[in-house]
Amino acid sequence: MDIIVSWPRHIDYPLWRQQIHDNRSLFNKVIVVFTDMKTAKDYREFIKMVMDGDNITFVDSDPWTGEDDWRNKSVNTGLRYSDSEWVWFTEQDFFWKEGFWDLVTKHMDATSVVAMLVQGRMHPACIFAKRSLIEQTRKDFGVTKDVSDHFGKFQEDIEHLAISKHFLSEEFYVHMAGLSQNMFLMKDSKNVLYYPEEFKRYCEDCLKVSVPLHRDFEKAFKEYVSRI
Numbered sequence: 001m002d003i004i005v006s007w008p009r010h011i012d013y014p015l016w017r018q019q020i021h022d023n024r025s026l027f028n029k030v031i032v033v034f035t036d037m038k039t040a041k042d043y044r045e046f047i048k049m050v051m052d053g054d055n056i057t058f059v060d061s062d063p064w065t066g067e068d069d070w071r072n073k074s075v076n077t078g079l080r081y082s083d084s085e086w087v088w089f090t091e092q093d094f095f096w097k098e099g100f101w102d103l104v105t106k107h108m109d110a111t112s113v114v115a116m117l118v119q120g121r122m123h124p125a126c127i128f129a130k131r132s133l134i135e136q137t138r139k140d141f142g143v144t145k146d147v148s149d150h151f152g153k154f155q156e157d158i159e160h161l162a163i164s165k166h167f168l169s170e171e172f173y174v175h176m177a178g179l180s181q182n183m184f185l186m187k188d189s190k191n192v193l194y195y196p197e198e199f200k201r202y203c204e205d206c207l208k209v210s211v212p213l214h215r216d217f218e219k220a221f222k223e224y225v226s227r228i
Helices: 014-022 044-050 070-079 100-108 152-161 179-185 196-206 215-227
Strands: 002-008 030-035 056-060 086-090 094-096 113-118 121-130 165-167 173-175
Touching: 002 070, 014 094, 014 196, 030 070, 044 056, 056 070, 100 113, 113 173, 121 152, 121 173, 179 196, 196 215
Parallel strands: 002 030, 002 086, 030 056, 113 165
Antiparallel strands: 086 121, 094 173, 113 121
């Protein structure tokens, strides 16, 4: 299977990089699609350098303007580089637990979609889909204003196709809320963060990784941990 993950160029995710580094043999391609959120920082070269030994496919997202949706653009950019039977759409705030891959592999033999379900929504932090199924959809991964979030249209298409699918139990994974926003906000002590204690544990875990840390994030993690 191939991984497709959208990666804001102004953020690094050391704990996710560690997870991939330790388990790289599980995947065919790991496709990182850098997105430009119009911020001053750009860590792309650092991320490419520290993941150099992990055989990552790094690409820049097609640009978006006007009514375009950034996530739709980045996912479709990634799909152009994917050639496996299965695609795993995921996010850097998703971490699997023991038994996860046994369960996923088991259901891949009988279904076309294995996903995380959050309040009825197939959440893009963890959606495994057969490429042949993806090609039957509109391949529109954007939001529908006031109706559905990212991957909402994709879920609609899958439901219309009436194919078999399996939804994963929460006991097999950890999904953090608001991680990217917290990573952006943590450098300013005046900012309000989501689930501050959970994020503190995340920062502590990032400080324990064996993969390289950028000094900007190492400093920010330490400062956040010390003040919470």
